[in-house]
Amino acid sequence: MIRDIISNEEVKEFLKNELKFEKTSGTYLFYGSDMGLLLEFALDFAKGLCCETLDGDFCGECDICKKIDKLIYSDLEILDNPDGLKVDEIRELAYKSSASAYEGDKKVFIIKNISKMKKEASNALLKLIEEPNRGCFFILLNSNLNILPTIKSRSILVKIKRRTAEELGVDDFTYSFFRGESEDIKNFKALNLSLGTGYSFLEIGKAVKAYDENRDLKDKINIYKALRDFINNKNYLKIHEKIYFAEEIVKATSDRNIYREIVSYFVELLGDTNGLEKRLTMKGMLRFPINMKVFFINLFLEL
Ligand SMILES: [Zn+2]
Known part of the structure; x- marks a missing residue:
């Protein structure tokens, strides 16, 4: 459930509220310097949108939640091109978003590195989020707000702060060694x-x-x-x-x-x-x- 996520209390409140509205489409821009943490929040929010067991939250136990955890849910796609998505990739995305959902009634597209996109691709994405298909949600992830202003103004902005050393359960040296990157720190702890x-x-x-x-x-x-x-x-x-x-x-x-x-x-x-x-x-x-x-x-x- 959303309340179990560690850190960013005000973001959690905000996301819970968003889920209450039962919107039929939407575009969010999650921004902050810890890309691993942005993705973690995006996946939890995607679960909140798609989980059919709990209204306005996610249960973490049902098929949909488990599939999203394993990144095998067919109505969720993560688009990640380190150099920014190309215009062809956006066209393909437009096509996919116009098809109906496979497993539920919503489709979620998480798109990384928005600021790296070239102008043509950014404009194609803008068109897509201006008139989203019913049931389509776009969660854009970026390390800062340095993106096309028109995309910014069409998105709901959500700032996600890095977790602190305490929240991640490590000492200050380990925290600064990994520059506070939550994904690396979690793996570091898991691998002992x-x-x-x-x-x-x-x-x-x-x-x-x-x-x-x-x-x-x-x-x-x-x-x-x-x-x-x-x-x-x-x-x-x-x-x-x-x-x-x-x-x-x-x-x-x-x-x-x-x-x-x-x-x-x-x-x-x-x-x-x-x-x-x-x-x-x-x-x-x-x-x-x-x-x-x-x-x-x-x-x-x-x-
Ligand atoms: Zn669930």
Whole structure:
């Protein structure tokens, strides 16, 4: 049930109220920096919309609720393109939303990374949410409110704050190690991993390659540790060691999402030490098809 969700009390109240109205369609924009938590709230809200056992809430026990938990409910779809949905994907979505629901009388579409969509795709989405088909709900997820104003004005805005260390049941170090990302922290606790052992920056390539292959949290932890080790040693590093660090990363993967994660962790970890503005400008450049080896060398040589 909604009351059992931990954190964001006012959001829970708001969602419970929304469910009371028994709307026949709607568009919501859930925004906040913890994408895992946004998805968790979106799925719980989807359960609230679709569950037929409890009115204005979800039971968590029925077939529909269980299927949504396992992401196998056929009237729920999560659309996730890290570079933002393309216009073809929106057209396909429009087609799907016009067909009738399979299992219930509602369809829910959760769409991630709204701000990354290009203009044409954003306009196609706008059309769709302006005249939604009966029974269709769109839950848009984005880390900030930096999206097409017309989409924003057609959506019900719901701000979702990160969970605190206390709400997640971890100490401050673990919390900041994972930057408060609830999904990572939950997996970390479930897997009973430890942050105690060190990991040398010289082995960054090994960790990145392993993470690229199987997306294991333990490899992500090693990447984070290697980055922390690199920064801890920053005053002693030679130029060739910084270049080596950059080369190892680029050799290990060509996945731009992993590059993005590394840059964002690195920038956050350094915080406002000298050169923050330049690092933020560089981070913004990741949207463009730049040469990543040159990028990382520049980023690390600045240190
Ligand atoms: Zn249920």
